[in-house]
Amino acid sequence: TGTGQYWHESVDLGDSLEQRGGRSVYKGGSRVDLDWFGPVWHPWLGTGLGWGQQRTGNDLRFNTPGWGDSGTDHTGFGNVWNDDSMTQYTEVYVDGVRVDRKMSSAAYAWDAPAQEAEYKVVTETALDRDRWRLGTKGRSEWTFRSAETPSDRVTHLPMLNLGLDLDTDLHGDVRAGGRLPVGIFAEYVKDAAGTGTIRTGTLEVSYDEGKTWRKVALKKDRHGAAWNGELRIPRGADSVSLRAGASD
Missing domain, CATH: 2.60.40.10 (Immunoglobulins)
Structure with a gap:
């Protein structure tokens, strides 16, 4: 790629699943082995994700796609809105109280407490066994503490x-x-x-x-x-x- 341009790679399985890599750099004359769609599928909050795991002031945004394929920095997105063979639900808890739940990889905590609190993000995935065979159920949790951050810029959690x-x-x-x-x-x-x-x-x-x-x-x-x-x-x-x- 030329100056100021960046290279990302994305591999799709029809309209159901996208595996997206982070920014890649290849040297001229080199040979690189790439692995796609390998097990075990699980959330990977990679550099190609685009957004998520962020706090601005007292607003928190999470994005936890559930089907990364274990390749280097691969994030896996499922089309849970148009493919009934796959589902993903994501929840956010603040000090043990659920504040959001969505059929999506994304969930939010708006107007969160300014003082330090405990946050838990939970995402659950399911695949139809007849179509996908493997990785039919998944559950991931992240627990961390956070307090108010500057409102004029993004802080990564x-x-x-x-x-x-x-x-x-x-x-x-x-x-x-x-x-x-x-x-x-x-x-x-x-x-x-x-x-x-x-x-x-x-x-x-x-x-x-x-x-x-x-x-x-x-x-x-x-x-x-x-x-x-x-x-x-x-x-x-x-x-x-x-x-x-x-x-x-």
Whole structure:
């Protein structure tokens, strides 16, 4: 691209799903491998999102698309208004009181308290099993504290992205009866203010559609907020569900 121009990449699945990357920079003569539509699908509040996770004075705006494909900085948008095989609902709580709920990735807290309060954003996704097969249910939560910010500019809120590193085949399948390396990593959304140090990562796994959960032992990576573990998938298992978390 020329001076003053930026390169973004977007890959669509019909009118139902868009995977949007952040700003890309490629050097002439280089070769870069790109991965799209890989599991595990989950919210990723990436740099290509455009807006969200912001506070201006006492107005807060959230945008939490639910189907990022685990590619680098990929945010996944579902057309929940025109495709009845997918739904997403997003809620905002202030000190435990729900102030908004929408069928959307977006939700808001208008005229929030000026004093510091606890905020929780919850988004729930669902996909029709007959069409999508995998990733049929998802739930993500972010909890943080915030007080009034300057009203003449946007302040980015200290919310975390949580990523998953899991090797599957092109259909999103893994072999039962074996061991599978798994990794999780966390980082703040770009330009977040009031950040701390991400200290803790947790992971649980279920092989019966979330009826029972097992804790996965994790080892912290030497570099950054990342942890690695191993799944021991039982013979005869039909599915793998993951429940991960990170905190500062």
